Amino acid sequence: xxxxxxxxxxxxxxxxxxxxxxxxxxxxxxxxxxxVPATAAGVYTKNQFQAAPVQFTKVLINQxxxxxxxxxxxxxxxxxxxxxxxxxxxxxxxxxxxxxxIDPALVGVASTGVIxxxxxxxxxxxxxxxxxxxxxxxxxxxxxxxDSCAKQATVTVQIDGQAVTMTGIAKGSGMIHPNMGTTLGxxxxxxxxxxxxxxxxxxxxxxxxxxxxTVDGCMSTNDMVxxxxxxxxxxxxxxxxxxxxxxxxxxLHYILVAxxxxxxxxxxxxxxxxxxxxxxxxxxxxxxxxxRAIVGSNLIKAMLFGxxxxxxxxxxxxxxxxxxxxxxxxDIFLGDLILVKDSQKMDVDQVAxxxxxxxxxxxxxxxxxxxxxxxxxxxxxxxxxxxxINAAYEG
Amino acid sequence: xxxxxxxxxxxxxxxxxxxxxxxxxxxxxxxxxxxVPATAAGVYTKNQFQAAPVQFTKVLINQxxxxxxxxxxxxxxxxxxxxxxxxxxxxxxxxxxxxxxIDPALVGVASTGVIxxxxxxxxxxxxxxxxxxxxxxxxxxxxxxxDSCAKQATVTVQIDGQAVTMTGIAKGSGMIHPNMGTTLGxxxxxxxxxxxxxxxxxxxxxxxxxxxxTVDGCMSTNDMVxxxxxxxxxxxxxxxxxxxxxxxxxxLHYILVAxxxxxxxxxxxxxxxxxxxxxxxxxxxxxxxxxRAIVGSNLIKAMLFGxxxxxxxxxxxxxxxxxxxxxxxxDIFLGDLILVKDSQKMDVDQVAxxxxxxxxxxxxxxxxxxxxxxxxxxxxxxxxxxxxINAAYEG
Numbered sequence: 001x002x003x004x005x006x007x008x009x010x011x012x013x014x015x016x017x018x019x020x021x022x023x024x025x026x027x028x029x030x031x032x033x034x035x036v037p038a039t040a041a042g043v044y045t046k047n048q049f050q051a052a053p054v055q056f057t058k059v060l061i062n063q064x065x066x067x068x069x070x071x072x073x074x075x076x077x078x079x080x081x082x083x084x085x086x087x088x089x090x091x092x093x094x095x096x097x098x099x100x101x102i103d104p105a106l107v108g109v110a111s112t113g114v115i116x117x118x119x120x121x122x123x124x125x126x127x128x129x130x131x132x133x134x135x136x137x138x139x140x141x142x143x144x145x146x147d148s149c150a151k152q153a154t155v156t157v158q159i160d161g162q163a164v165t166m167t168g169i170a171k172g173s174g175m176i177h178p179n180m181g182t183t184l185g186x187x188x189x190x191x192x193x194x195x196x197x198x199x200x201x202x203x204x205x206x207x208x209x210x211x212x213x214t215v216d217g218c219m220s221t222n223d224m225v226x227x228x229x230x231x232x233x234x235x236x237x238x239x240x241x242x243x244x245x246x247x248x249x250x251x252l253h254y255i256l257v258a259x260x261x262x263x264x265x266x267x268x269x270x271x272x273x274x275x276x277x278x279x280x281x282x283x284x285x286x287x288x289x290x291x292r293a294i295v296g297s298n299l300i301k302a303m304l305f306g307x308x309x310x311x312x313x314x315x316x317x318x319x320x321x322x323x324x325x326x327x328x329x330x331d332i333f334l335g336d337l338i339l340v341k342d343s344q345k346m347d348v349d350q351v352a353x354x355x356x357x358x359x360x361x362x363x364x365x366x367x368x369x370x371x372x373x374x375x376x377x378x379x380x381x382x383x384x385x386x387x388x389i390n391a392a393y394e395g
Numbered sequence: 396x397x398x399x400x401x402x403x404x405x406x407x408x409x410x411x412x413x414x415x416x417x418x419x420x421x422x423x424x425x426x427x428x429x430x431v432p433a434t435a436a437g438v439y440t441k442n443q444f445q446a447a448p449v450q451f452t453k454v455l456i457n458q459x460x461x462x463x464x465x466x467x468x469x470x471x472x473x474x475x476x477x478x479x480x481x482x483x484x485x486x487x488x489x490x491x492x493x494x495x496x497i498d499p500a501l502v503g504v505a506s507t508g509v510i511x512x513x514x515x516x517x518x519x520x521x522x523x524x525x526x527x528x529x530x531x532x533x534x535x536x537x538x539x540x541x542d543s544c545a546k547q548a549t550v551t552v553q554i555d556g557q558a559v560t561m562t563g564i565a566k567g568s569g570m571i572h573p574n575m576g577t578t579l580g581x582x583x584x585x586x587x588x589x590x591x592x593x594x595x596x597x598x599x600x601x602x603x604x605x606x607x608x609t610v611d612g613c614m615s616t617n618d619m620v621x622x623x624x625x626x627x628x629x630x631x632x633x634x635x636x637x638x639x640x641x642x643x644x645x646x647l648h649y650i651l652v653a654x655x656x657x658x659x660x661x662x663x664x665x666x667x668x669x670x671x672x673x674x675x676x677x678x679x680x681x682x683x684x685x686x687r688a689i690v691g692s693n694l695i696k697a698m699l700f701g702x703x704x705x706x707x708x709x710x711x712x713x714x715x716x717x718x719x720x721x722x723x724x725x726d727i728f729l730g731d732l733i734l735v736k737d738s739q740k741m742d743v744d745q746v747a748x749x750x751x752x753x754x755x756x757x758x759x760x761x762x763x764x765x766x767x768x769x770x771x772x773x774x775x776x777x778x779x780x781x782x783x784i785n786a787a788y789e790g
Contacts, residue, residue, distance in 0.1 A: 049714035049722065080710050082723060082738060115707030116740050298693070299785055306786025312510030315475050319444035327444065328477060343477055345511050384779050390694055391701025 001157045001251050003258075008135065009165035009190035011035040011232035015134055016142035019127025021075025021113060021120070027142035029127040031096065032186055033069040037106055038230035039192075040067035041199035043206045045223035051079030052089040053109040054224050060093075060108060065195025067228050068106035070186060071096040072143050073127070074171070077222045078111040078119045088119045095128055110186075112143070112171060112222050143171045143186075151262035157191075157251035159235040159244045164191040166251045170225075170259040185210065185225035185259050191248060192231035193238035200240075201249055202227055209256035210263075212292055212377040227252070264295075264378035269385030272304055277365045277376045286323035287368075287375030293317045294364060295379030305381040307357040309348070311339045314364065324370050331367035396552050396646050401535075404560035404585035406430040406627035409532045414522025416470025416508060416515070424522040425534045426491065427581055428464040432501055433625035434587075435462035436594035438601045440618035446474030447484040448504040449619050455488075455503060460590025462623050463501035465581060466491040468522070469566070472617045473506040473514045483514045490523055505581075507566060507617050535564045546657035552586075552646035554630040554639045559586040563650040565620075565658055580605065580620035580654050586643060587626030588633035595635075596644055597622050604651035605658075607687055607772040622647070659690075659773035664780030667699055671759045672771045681718035682763075682770030688712045689759060690774030700776040702752040704743070706734045709759065719765050726762035 008014065012034055016027040042061045044054050061067065071092060078085050089109050097104035111119070140150035151170040156163040170185040202225070210225055238248055265273040276294040281287035294300060297317040303310045314332055318325065332340040335356045337348055356362070362381075403409065407429055411422040437456045439449050456462065466487060473480050484504050492499035506514065535545035546565040551558040563582040597620070605620055633643055660668040671689040676682035689695060692712040698705045709727055713720065727735040730751045732743055751757070757776075 047711065047714040048716070048720050049710050080707065080738065115710060298781075302782050302785030305782065308786070312475065315444050315510065316442065319442040321443070325443050343475065382782055382785075384782050386693075387697050387700065387777055387779050387782060390697030390777075391703070 001155050001247065001254060003153065003155050003254070006152050006154050006167065007165065008167055009188050009230070009232070011190055011230045012188050013133035013135060014137045014139045015131045016137050016139050017127045017130035019073065019123045019130075021073055021123060027138065028073060028075045029124075029131060030072045030137070030139045030142040031069055031131055032139065032188060032228070033100060033133055034188075034228060034230040035232065036230055037066050037068045038228040039195045039198050040065055040108070040226065040228050041195065041202040042224060042226045043202055047223075049080055051077050051111060051222045052081055052085035053078055053111045054222060056086065056089045056093065057108040057110065057224065057226070060105065061226070063105070065199060066106060067108045067226070068102050069096060069100055070108040070110060070226060070228070071128075072110045072186075073113070073119070073124065074143055075113040076111060076117055076119050077113045077115050079115045079222055081116065081118050084118055088121055091121055092119070092124055095125055099128055099131075108226060110224055110226070140169045143169065149266060151259055151266070153255050153258040155251045155254055157247040159191055159233065159238065159247060162233065162235065164189060164233045164235060164248070166191070166255055168255040168259050170263055185256070187225070187227040187252070187255055189227070189229045190231070190233040191229050191238060192233065192235050193229045193248065197239050197245070198227060198229055201252055205249070205253045205256050207288065209253065209260040212260065212288055212375070225256070261378050264380055267380035268389050269383040269387075270380035271383050271385070272360055272362055272381040274301070274304060274362045274364070274379045274381065275376060277363070277374065279365065279367045279374045280371055281368045281373045281375065282324040282371035284373045284375055286321070287373050288377065289321050290318055290323045290366060290368070291375045291377035293321045294366065295377045298382055301379065301382035304357070304362050305383050307354070309334070309339065309353055309357060311345070314366070315340075318366060323368070325368060326370040329369040331369065333365040335363050396550050396642065396649060398548065398550050398649070401547050401549050401562065402560065403530065403562055404583050404625070404627070406585055406625045407583050408528035408530060409534045410526045410528050411532050411534050412522045412525035414468065414518045416468055416518060422533065422536065423468060423470045424519075424526060425467045425532070426464055426526055427534065427583060427623070428495060428528055429583070429623060429625040430627065431625055432461050432463045433623040434590045434593050435460055435503070435621065435623050436590065436597040437503075437619060437621045438597055438605075442618075444475055446472050446506060446617045447476055447480035448473055448506045449617060451481065451484045451488065452503040452505065452619065452621070455500065456621070458500070460594060461501060462503045462621070463497050464491060464495055465503040465505060465621060465623070466523075467505045467581075468508070468514070468519065470508040471506060471512055471514050472508045472510050474510045474617055476511065476513055479513055483516055486516055487514070487519055490520060494523055494526075503621060505619055505621070544657075544661060546654055546661070548650050548653040550646045550649050552639075552642040554586060554628065554633065554642060557628065557630065559584060559628045559630060559643070559646075561586070561646045561650055563654050565654040580651070582620070582622040582647070582650055584622070584624045585627040586624050586633060587628065587630050588624045588643065592634050592640075593622060593624055596647055600644070600648045600651050602683065604648065604655040607655065607683055607770070620651070656773050659775055662775035663784050664778040664782070665775035666778050666780070667755055667757055667776040669696070669699060669757045669759070669774045669776065670771060671761070672769065674760065674762045674769045675766055676763045676768045676770065677719040677766035679768045679770055681716075682768050683772065684716050685713055685718045685761060685763070686770045686772035688716045689761065690772045693777055696774065696777035699752070699757050700778050702749070704729070704734065704748055704752060706740070709761070710735075713761060718763070720763060721765040724764040726764065728760040730758050
């Protein structure tokens with residue numbers, strides 16, 4: 001697997017436009033279109049109030065695991081909008097299919113932005129009129145709300161002896177105007193892969209990528225990650241038995257983790273990126289659970305903002321989970337500095353400690369010493385800026 | 396039931412002393428002592444790293460549901476201190492029993508303060524020497540760490556035609572020096588009550604009182620609430636069949652809720668007290684779960700600090716739970732102002748809205764319109780001060 005400069009896989013074109021959902025002149029509509037129908041898979045927020053486009057696209061993909069286009073708007077989440085919201089999503093799907101001259105069953109719809117406001121369909125139709133298809137576009141920027149940077153990654157993997165390209169883009173974690181820190185991710189590849197296989201891989205790999213990031217513990221109504229594989233690389237169909245399935249899986253996981261980390265790093269008000277690794281847990285689920293509890297703890301997040309070593313808070317966060325622990329054999333590391341060994345506080349070099357705490361990236365490692373499984377999670381610190389961003393919204 | 400001025404029930408004496416666990420001259424040791432052995436019950440933190448005094452006292456009370464004294468220190472939590480911590484707790488128990496001339500099996504031990512530091516037993520023994528027994532003492536102050544106010548409540552309830560007194564004190568949620576926001580609560584009564592009955596009532600009522608508060612989502616290693624009933628009111632033994640059981644239960648619930656609310660109100664950096672009521676849920680557990688999700692959401696807490704009406708965040712928090720919902724029939728109220736009716740955003744009077752948001756207490760009510768059960772939870776807003784307190788700790 002090689003990471004390469006951002007590029008779209010063969011047979012994908014994109015476009016962006018300004019429809020007016022966001023103030024100013026920024027683009028707030030975009031589409032990703034494949035030359036031919038692509039195999040598709042998706043994962044969706046588990047929030048019980050799923051937004052209309054999430055409900056709609058989930059049904060569509062579950063029917064035949066195929067998409068040819070995804071139409072996306074920012075500035076309005078079309079969430080908590082009732083039947084009118086569902087009708088508007090269906091209309092967005094129909095208008096997009098008409099403009100592209102393709103089957104509406106092949107058009108996914110995604111929205112991000114403010115909750116509880118109906119989508120203005122006149123603006124939507126106007127924006128659609130301005131959309132065209134280009135080999136390059138500023139789509140990674142157009143899907144953002146108040147993110148501070150675009151989030152994109154491209155890799156190639158070897159399938160049947162040839163390079164297959166895989167590209168992902170995501171948005172998330174800026175929240176100055178929208179109500180929710182919604183996360184959206186879109187991954188495209190020119191690989192040829194069976195729909196069930198693709199869905200299986202995505203559902204598995206999302207657990208150790210997007211599902212392992214947290215900025216504020218609040219699960220959005222609009223989260224969705226979609227994958228489109230259009231087969232233009234002409235490889236032999238990837239199924240569960242394909243000899244290079246592992247290569248494809250490695251590439252997909254790399255993209256998912258890379259995007260997830262970019263979202264965590266750009267968390268609201270974030271000053272530091274935080275990675276928590278958990279080793280020797282009784283199960284992968286428990287390792288992931290403990291890692292996420294650490295990056296999700298307000299007390300740990302505030303401590304890291306303050307660049308303090310208050311490791312008792314790490315113990316507290318671990319103990320709050322249901323994961324199996326070994327009370328007298330817990331080890332905690334900051335970078336390569338041992339803070340706690342066999343549940344005993346260690347004397348640490350204060351200069352080295354302060355240097356590690358002052359860095360932009362904090363690496364915490366916990367050894368549970370009870371099993372053999374590991375997990376990792378990503379987040380950011382809790383800053384005055386986070387409170388300011390979320391206290392200042394006027395809506 | 397009548398709420399009365401703070402007083403200890405018949406047959407309880409208390410005392411406080413300065414042992415030196417905390418800097419300065421503040422008292423940091425205290426005891427509550429009954430003239431005779433009292434029926435006792437306790438509930439304890441579910442954090443897997445239970446502090447030594449929690450482990451010790453839980454075993455003691457489970458053996459025979461009896462206590463005659465509780466010895467308490469602040470400034471050191473004796474948490475994550477291994478075998479030495481357990482030995483120190485046993486020594487604290489033994490020294491206290493010797494000084495009082497009572498059975499060590501009747502002496503509960505509680506600690507609160509910094510995690511991961513061994514208790515200095517020379518200081519402990521010295522502090523114990525200074526403790527005496529008085530009808531009045533400043534014990535509600537002595538058990539505090541950095542709480543901004545003492546937390547206490549007294550009621551009388553009618554049992555067998557006479558007034559029985561019940562008094563509770565608590566600490567919690569100040570965290571400038573200690574590592575964890577530990578909560579401790581101690582309730583005394585002169586009622587005569589069977590141990591199993593008392594434990595059953597406490598275990599039931601804690602669910603809708605202390606277990607329904609949150610300041611930062613972080614479960615302490617030292618939380619513990621203990622009740623002592625010394626029978627000095629000479630009422631007929633309260634068992635499951637006593638005709639006035641409901642009176643006793645009402646009084647106990649009142650004290651538990653009053654103390655829990657005081658702890659939430661004094662949450663770290665708190666600017667506003669927040670109450671969330673959930674009505675017409677499918678079950679009490681789900682009503683409580685939704686109420687706690689609302690007061691626990693960083694996004695809602697920051698919004699209330701900013702005095703903004705961003706009700707989409709309330710929808711998000713409800714949907715994140717597993718509680719049964721009725722997607723098209725959700726109602727949300729701020730005070731008596733309807734923000735959302737049947738899942739539709741309502742036009743609200745902006746002057747009334749701003750007045751309610753500017754108040755020191757915020758009352759949110761959610762009607763799930765799916766069942767008949769209700770629940771309530773209490774918390775506080777998320778402020779710059781919270782970040783400052785938890786970023787500034789040097790330990």
